Amino acid sequence: MDHHTQDRKVGLTPFRIGLSLGMLIACNFVNWMDRQVLSAVVPSVRDEFLKSNDHAVPGILNWLHPGQDPQNAALGMLVLCFMGAYMLLAPIFGVLPFKRWRIIGFGIILWSLATGLSGLAGSFGMLLISRFLVGVGEAAHGPLAPAMIADLYPKAKRGTMMALFMLAVPCGSALGYILGGLVDATLGWRWAFYLPVIPGLLLGGLCFMMPEPVRSETDKKKKTTWKDFVRLLKTPSFLYAMAAMTAMTFCIGALGYWMPSYVHEYRNAGSLATVNLIFGGIVLLTGIGATFAGGYLADKLRPRYSGIDFLLPAAALAIGLPLFILALYTPFPYAWLLIAVTCAVLFAGGAPMNTIIANVVSPTHRAIAYGVNILVIHLLGDAISPMIVGATADSSGMHVAFMSLSVVVILAIAFCLLGSRHIVKDMTVVAESDHA
Numbered sequence: 001m002d003h004h005t006q007d008r009k010v011g012l013t014p015f016r017i018g019l020s021l022g023m024l025i026a027c028n029f030v031n032w033m034d035r036q037v038l039s040a041v042v043p044s045v046r047d048e049f050l051k052s053n054d055h056a057v058p059g060i061l062n063w064l065h066p067g068q069d070p071q072n073a074a075l076g077m078l079v080l081c082f083m084g085a086y087m088l089l090a091p092i093f094g095v096l097p098f099k100r101w102r103i104i105g106f107g108i109i110l111w112s113l114a115t116g117l118s119g120l121a122g123s124f125g126m127l128l129i130s131r132f133l134v135g136v137g138e139a140a141h142g143p144l145a146p147a148m149i150a151d152l153y154p155k156a157k158r159g160t161m162m163a164l165f166m167l168a169v170p171c172g173s174a175l176g177y178i179l180g181g182l183v184d185a186t187l188g189w190r191w192a193f194y195l196p197v198i199p200g201l202l203l204g205g206l207c208f209m210m211p212e213p214v215r216s217e218t219d220k221k222k223k224t225t226w227k228d229f230v231r232l233l234k235t236p237s238f239l240y241a242m243a244a245m246t247a248m249t250f251c252i253g254a255l256g257y258w259m260p261s262y263v264h265e266y267r268n269a270g271s272l273a274t275v276n277l278i279f280g281g282i283v284l285l286t287g288i289g290a291t292f293a294g295g296y297l298a299d300k301l302r303p304r305y306s307g308i309d310f311l312l313p314a315a316a317l318a319i320g321l322p323l324f325i326l327a328l329y330t331p332f333p334y335a336w337l338l339i340a341v342t343c344a345v346l347f348a349g350g351a352p353m354n355t356i357i358a359n360v361v362s363p364t365h366r367a368i369a370y371g372v373n374i375l376v377i378h379l380l381g382d383a384i385s386p387m388i389v390g391a392t393a394d395s396s397g398m399h400v401a402f403m404s405l406s407v408v409v410i411l412a413i414a415f416c417l418l419g420s421r422h423i424v425k426d427m428t429v430v431a432e433s434d435h436a
Helices: 003-010 014-040 042-050 056-063 071-095 100-120 124-139 144-152 155-166 168-186 189-194 197-207 217-221 226-233 236-266 272-301 308-327 335-348 350-360 363-382 385-396 398-403 405-419 423-435
Strands: none
Touching: 014 042, 014 071, 014 100, 014 124, 014 144, 014 155, 014 168, 014 189, 014 197, 014 236, 014 272, 042 071, 042 124, 042 189, 042 236, 071 124, 071 144, 071 236, 071 363, 071 385, 100 124, 100 144, 100 189, 100 197, 144 155, 144 350, 144 363, 155 168, 155 272, 155 350, 168 189, 168 236, 168 272, 168 335, 226 363, 236 272, 236 308, 236 335, 236 350, 236 363, 236 385, 236 398, 236 405, 236 423, 272 308, 272 335, 272 350, 308 335, 308 350, 308 405, 335 350, 350 363, 350 423, 363 385, 385 398, 398 405
């Protein structure tokens, strides 16, 4: 399908296609900024709620560590509540029969208001509720955005466009770390949640004004059924991609949430504001370079290496794993360089892995495929990893907790290698069904 045919298919001019991509990138940017603000202020939240009289929630977790104070496990519950809403509702939002831009606009407005509510929380329990509502809002955006990008661009350009979309992950995350750290040091941690509200509300309102891409006639007529789920489960490369992304998401969630606290509290490498500033800068620079490079290289090498979308993330992780382990034993500031490489290899696989799903699933089922993927990778990934790593740190220290992530990285590499054996056949099946 050439570019002009693609334009007619979605019913948009090239300008509006570019505008749609820009808006989706902006939405993803705000998404990750709001998400990572919490990671930047974890020590301050602990000091306010878990070292005072608010012991109700940690009390629930005493079974994890009898006779100990499970503060880190309790802090991990903030992510569990957020991800619980996000992963359970994402498949539902993926199949709602409403205009997709309106669903996304609703989600942004909701998560922006909920972010402000996090700053107003008077107890740890209220903070848990506000993070749950943030997850509800972000669930409206998660499965629809990548599916819309796949509808807007032909297969030859999807990797690059998906990489541009995913650049918002490091950029938004970096601003979340930097904003959270600096605001926490000057105005207090609550203001780190107040400031993103207005930009989020404005962006959400603009979504309601965006032109909706015209779906194909086949897409309009088909309804999602249980057979569609069965078809997904019979697509090996989809399953291996989802398994690899789950392992990668487990590591990204744990490292992203605990790294500022680890460097500041356990390695004594600087004030919290300074650590967030450095880590945010690392996430920004490595994320932009590695995310775009991953998508661009996958598009360029795919004609020569059919399994490149799996092999590229596998190679990056294999290079990064020993360097990450070395970082845990290297003194600061030299360890920052090794941490930067770790971030780069994790970001490099994002765009190729998301492109796999777009290429091995028919256009009709992409939204539900991304919704199922979101459910699984977060259910078994970053929904639980901050709490698991926190619980491990409560009993054995954060150093041991981070070391344990190496096992998960090895699993991700194995899943990528297995998936590379099936992707050609699965893409052929989709191509034949599209022309049937």
